[in-house]
Amino acid sequence: MAEEESTLVVQDTVPVIEDVDGDKVPDKWIDLQFTWGGKPYSLSIAESDRVFDLKTSLRDLTTVPIDRQKILGLVKGKLPPDQARVADLKLVAGRKFSLIGTPEGDEIKDPSQLENLPDVVNDLDVDFTENMAASNRYQHDVRNIRKVKEMVAKLNLNIIHPLRPGKKLLVLDIDYTILDTKPLTSGSLPPDECARPYLHEFLEAVYPHYDICIWSQTSWIWLETKLVELGMVGANRNYHISFVLDKTSMFTVFTEREGKPWQHSVKALQIIWSYFPEFNASNTVHIDDLGRNFALNPKEGIKVTAFKGAHTPEARADTELVKLTQYLLHVANVPDFRTITHKDWRSVVKKLPRIEGP
Numbered sequence: 001m002a003e004e005e006s007t008l009v010v011q012d013t014v015p016v017i018e019d020v021d022g023d024k025v026p027d028k029w030i031d032l033q034f035t036w037g038g039k040p041y042s043l044s045i046a047e048s049d050r051v052f053d054l055k056t057s058l059r060d061l062t063t064v065p066i067d068r069q070k071i072l073g074l075v076k077g078k079l080p081p082d083q084a085r086v087a088d089l090k091l092v093a094g095r096k097f098s099l100i101g102t103p104e105g106d107e108i109k110d111p112s113q114l115e116n117l118p119d120v121v122n123d124l125d126v127d128f129t130e131n132m133a134a135s136n137r138y139q140h141d142v143r144n145i146r147k148v149k150e151m152v153a154k155l156n157l158n159i160i161h162p163l164r165p166g167k168k169l170l171v172l173d174i175d176y177t178i179l180d181t182k183p184l185t186s187g188s189l190p191p192d193e194c195a196r197p198y199l200h201e202f203l204e205a206v207y208p209h210y211d212i213c214i215w216s217q218t219s220w221i222w223l224e225t226k227l228v229e230l231g232m233v234g235a236n237r238n239y240h241i242s243f244v245l246d247k248t249s250m251f252t253v254f255t256e257r258e259g260k261p262w263q264h265s266v267k268a269l270q271i272i273w274s275y276f277p278e279f280n281a282s283n284t285v286h287i288d289d290l291g292r293n294f295a296l297n298p299k300e301g302i303k304v305t306a307f308k309g310a311h312t313p314e315a316r317a318d319t320e321l322v323k324l325t326q327y328l329l330h331v332a333n334v335p336d337f338r339t340i341t342h343k344d345w346r347s348v349v350k351k352l353p354r355i356e357g358p
């Protein structure tokens with residue numbers, strides 16, 4: 001019954017209500033702003049409401065079911081349980097927070113999972129850092145050039161942290177590059193055990209030299225969820241993600257593979273370069289586990305092994321990100337990346353003096 005009374009209060013916008021004794025009791029309302037899926041929303045909540053009512057309002061506004069909601073930045077630390085009173089949260093009007101969660105009916109698989117019919121992925125991959133001739137055909141294909149222009153025109157770019165003048169740009173893939181996606185999306189392992197070892201150390205080490213862009217072949221809502229679950233945004237780190245691109249900035253290219261028609265998606269760095277003229281081939285690197293993503297930019301590509309089986313001892317001992325740290329720091333002061341090739345980055349690292357740590 002208490003729950004029902006509480007719901008009535010939410011629907012009643014009169015700031016004074018009568019209590020059971022007929023006394024007039026003021027009910028203070030608080031205006032809050034939040035973002036979900038990159039869009040701003042606002043809601044009013046009464047101090048007499050419970051946390052449950054707040055979640056219900058969020059569900060009504062976004063269709064994200066209560067059990068899927070992640071509410072960030074509303075209170076310090078963990079949100080109190082459903083029965084807690086809003087008044088006890090000590091909220092201030094105008095407070096901004098973020099909601100993460102997939103809306104009802106949208107719980108179909110993360111599109112990045114559709115391609116994760118494992119190991120097929122790598123069989124179907126072509127490393128364009130090894131095939132410059134094929135890449136040249138792609139780059140000079142009129143359709144592909146037009147596609148890049150179309151993508152720039154409708155670019156859906158989420159800027160999280162301002163760019164810093166004079167930095168290089170690191171374009172970083174998520175799925176199987178820094179994350180074993182499968183156990184994360186199935187919930188079979190906690191997020192930090194799905195992350196590739198040394199993820200945060202890697203980003204902290206390269207951040208003084210590189211602005212960080214995340215580009216993932218998934219939708220923005222999944223992308224945001226992964227970044228938050230991995231603690232790459234919304235957590236206190238010694239690095240920032242500058243901006244994020246999702247699958248809507250990728251397009252399909254058509255070619256042949258072993259004499260048969262083949263099509264796949266690409267991440268065309270020109271899309272970023274058109275948007276941010278300070279970046280170009282002289283100062284951009286792109287790290288991905290799928291070489292085909294480099295098809296239009298093979299010279300900027302650094303291909304890494306796919307990180308899978310996160311729960312296994314082999315995966316726990318993975319040092320790919322340590323090697324990448326060494327490599328990216330080694331080339332950080334090269335004035336023009338066009339004067340070097342990243343293709344043999346592993347052998348470059350092997351010749352470097354070993355650094356402290358793993």
Ligand SMILES: [Mg+2]
Pocket residue numbers: 173174175176177288289290
């Ligand atoms: Mg990947």
